[in-house]
Amino acid sequence: MKECFKCEETKSLSEFYKHKQMSDGYLNKCKECAKLDSKNNEKNTSKSELSYDKTEIGVTRVIYKTQIFNSKKRNHEKPEYTKKELSDWLYKNGFKELYDIWKNNSYDKKLKPSCDRQNDFKKYSLDNIKLTTWDNNKKNQITDIYMGRSTSGQMCKKLLQFDSNKNLIAEYVSFSSARRAMRYTMEYSIRSGKKDRNGFYWMYK
Ligand SMILES: [Zn+2]
Numbered sequence: 001m002k003e004c005f006k007c008e009e010t011k012s013l014s015e016f017y018k019h020k021q022m023s024d025g026y027l028n029k030c031k032e033c034a035k036l037d038s039k040n041n042e043k044n045t046s047k048s049e050l051s052y053d054k055t056e057i058g059v060t061r062v063i064y065k066t067q068i069f070n071s072k073k074r075n076h077e078k079p080e081y082t083k084k085e086l087s088d089w090l091y092k093n094g095f096k097e098l099y100d101i102w103k104n105n106s107y108d109k110k111l112k113p114s115c116d117r118q119n120d121f122k123k124y125s126l127d128n129i130k131l132t133t134w135d136n137n138k139k140n141q142i143t144d145i146y147m148g149r150s151t152s153g154q155m156c157k158k159l160l161q162f163d164s165n166k167n168l169i170a171e172y173v174s175f176s177s178a179r180r181a182m183r184y185t186m187e188y189s190i191r192s193g194k195k196d197r198n199g200f201y202w203m204y205k
Pocket residue numbers: 004005006007008009029030031032033
């Protein structure tokens with residue numbers, strides 16, 4: 001039997017975790033108390049991390065980290081500014097206003113301040129970034145794909161149009177130019193390889 005120093009209950013040794021460094025070979029708090037402690041610790045850590053990510057400094061930190069990550073992912077040079085320089089730039093360019101809107105809207109993901117490049121082909125520099133919201137950033141990425149740029153910054157392939165007998169009838173410079181010409185999206189047709197609503201087949205060159 002052993003007394004737990006936390007709940008002060010006397011329990012059998014099987015109710016205590018083994019621990020080599022303790023003189024009797026068992027922890028001084030019972031299993032129940034040990035579990036409770038570790039649970040509370042987890043809760044406290046995730047709680048404080050979460051709230052930090054929602055602070056102004058937390059958001060700017062994540063923006064910087066994301067840019068470093070994106071640069072690596074796309075094999076571009078790292079941002080040519082420091083975290084501090086980015087932060088100064090953000091505040092000069094309306095970050096606080098965007099942040100307040102986000103906060104006042106219960107931290108709606110769509111409104112979260114975000115900072116992206118103006119030109120994806122160029123590296124992150126103070127004259128090639130723009131402040132926006134998470135939702136706009138996503139929309140821009142989608143526009144880029146339609147405009148013939150992939151997220152990796154490469155130009156998209158040409159799109160070929162075939163008639164219902166699979167004869168090639170047209171070649172478009174990009175998905176977006178085909179979509180503009182046809183006035184509808186053939187995205188599903190490209191992906192599935194099936195005829196579109198007008199009986200055309202589509203395939204990237
Ligand atoms: Zn206990």
